[in-house]
Amino acid sequence: MAAEQTASPEIRPEAGGKPDAAVVRDALGVGVAVGLSGFAFGVTSAGSGLGLLQTCALSLLVFTGASQFALVGALAAGGNPFTAAAGAFFLGTRNAFYGLRLSQLLALPRALRPLAAQWVIDETTAVTLAQPTRRAARIGFTVTGLTLYVLCNLTTLAGALGAQALGDTDAWGLDAASPAVFLALLAPMLKTSTERITASLAVVLVLAMLPVLPAGAPVLVAALAAPVVLFLKGRSTPGETGADAGARTHDATAPGPSEGIGNSPKGQAR
Amino acid sequence: MNVWIAIAATAVGCYLVKLLGLLVPAGALERPLVKRLAALLPVALLAALTAQQTFSTGHQVLLDARAAGLAAAAVALVLRAPFLVIVGAAVLVTAGVRALGG
Numbered sequence: 376m377a378a379e380q381t382a383s384p385e386i387r388p389e390a391g392g393k394p395d396a397a398v399v400r401d402a403l404g405v406g407v408a409v410g411l412s413g414f415a416f417g418v419t420s421a422g423s424g425l426g427l428l429q430t431c432a433l434s435l436l437v438f439t440g441a442s443q444f445a446l447v448g449a450l451a452a453g454g455n456p457f458t459a460a461a462g463a464f465f466l467g468t469r470n471a472f473y474g475l476r477l478s479q480l481l482a483l484p485r486a487l488r489p490l491a492a493q494w495v496i497d498e499t500t501a502v503t504l505a506q507p508t509r510r511a512a513r514i515g516f517t518v519t520g521l522t523l524y525v526l527c528n529l530t531t532l533a534g535a536l537g538a539q540a541l542g543d544t545d546a547w548g549l550d551a552a553s554p555a556v557f558l559a560l561l562a563p564m565l566k567t568s569t570e571r572i573t574a575s576l577a578v579v580l581v582l583a584m585l586p587v588l589p590a591g592a593p594v595l596v597a598a599l600a601a602p603v604v605l606f607l608k609g610r611s612t613p614g615e616t617g618a619d620a621g622a623r624t625h626d627a628t629a630p631g632p633s634e635g636i637g638n639s640p641k642g643q644a645r
Numbered sequence: 646m647n648v649w650i651a652i653a654a655t656a657v658g659c660y661l662v663k664l665l666g667l668l669v670p671a672g673a674l675e676r677p678l679v680k681r682l683a684a685l686l687p688v689a690l691l692a693a694l695t696a697q698q699t700f701s702t703g704h705q706v707l708l709d710a711r712a713a714g715l716a717a718a719a720v721a722l723v724l725r726a727p728f729l730v731i732v733g734a735a736v737l738v739t740a741g742v743r744a745l746g747g
Binding site: 409411412425426429439442452470475478479545547548550560565586604 | 647648649650654656660662663665666667668669675678680682683684685686687689690691693694695696697700701703704705706710711715718727728729731732734735737738739740741
């Protein structure tokens with residue numbers, strides 16, 4: 376909201392600028408579609424044994440879906456709180472790179488940045504990057520962020536209450552919701568062989584470590600697949616890495632359609 | 646109590662990395678290696694989490710109804726179904742296979 380208010384004085388719609396209403400419509404489309412996924416989180420979290428207050432606190436305070444699912448899964452598996460939090464944290468680090476792109480696009484006043492930060496996630500980034508002007512970017516960011524934040528938290532509450540009413544959520548197959556969410560986020564990221572090898576190695580590592588390591592630790596060990604693959608790739612093709620890395624830096628910061636948490640941003644942002 | 650500690654640690658950590666991106670000057674994180682690692686880390690984590698939550702219970706690696714559910718989600722993904730349909734397919738098929746005694 377605030378971003379939008381401060382935006383108006385100094386920004387004129389540029390030539391070829393998009394009408395505000397069109398930006399709002401795109402942002403609402405993504406916000407509503409993805410906001411509903413809070414329901415899946417509420418059900419999963421309550422089904423994993425977290426309380427209503429704990430489930431809602433996660434959506435209110437963490438507000439980055441993959442990390443929330445990861446934390447709940449790790450806690451349900453009996454991991455210690457810091458191992459569980461570490462996995463969720465590492466998943467959240469990608470938001471720092473979204474923030475880098477957004478801070479250039481939105482040019483937010485310093486005082487607003489701590490407020491805007493909570494909304495720096497996959498979907499807001501996807502919508503904001505798709506806008507042609509700064510004014511459109513600011514409106515897109517604010518409307519997507521606000522819609523998502525409000526809806527996600529309401530649907531989380533509804534999901535948690537629903538899970539309590541259902542009783543045994545596993546009987547309803549709801550324990551499959553969380554891995555399906557991860558798969559839906561992962562699939563669009565598997566662009567080149569580097570990503571596919573990393574994903575395969577991570578799967579092998581986690582399944583091999585599960586029987587032997589304490590809960591929560593196997594996922595952290597599997598995360599090592601990323602630096603290992605980068606290291607091996609750097610050694611095998613020393614000439615290629617520079618150019619390749621340069622070409623791919625774009626991918627690193629632009630959210631894939633993953634953010635798709637619903638294919639929606641790409642599809643509806645036009 | 647442990648759950649609250651985990652929630653607090655995750656909330657603080659995730660908020661700070663979000664804020665970091667908005668506050669640091671552009672260029673600070675622009676090293677190619679840092680960016681490539683940042684892009685690849687979620688791939689490893691998401692793949693590991695998918696495998697763990699599909700093929701294990703506690704310390705046991707096993708194949709059960711969830712594998713069928715995940716296969717259904719994969720099919721929905723290939724068909725470019727919306728996010729909620731992908732998750733719904735996994736839930737329905739898992740519940741169905743369990744109901745049939747799988």
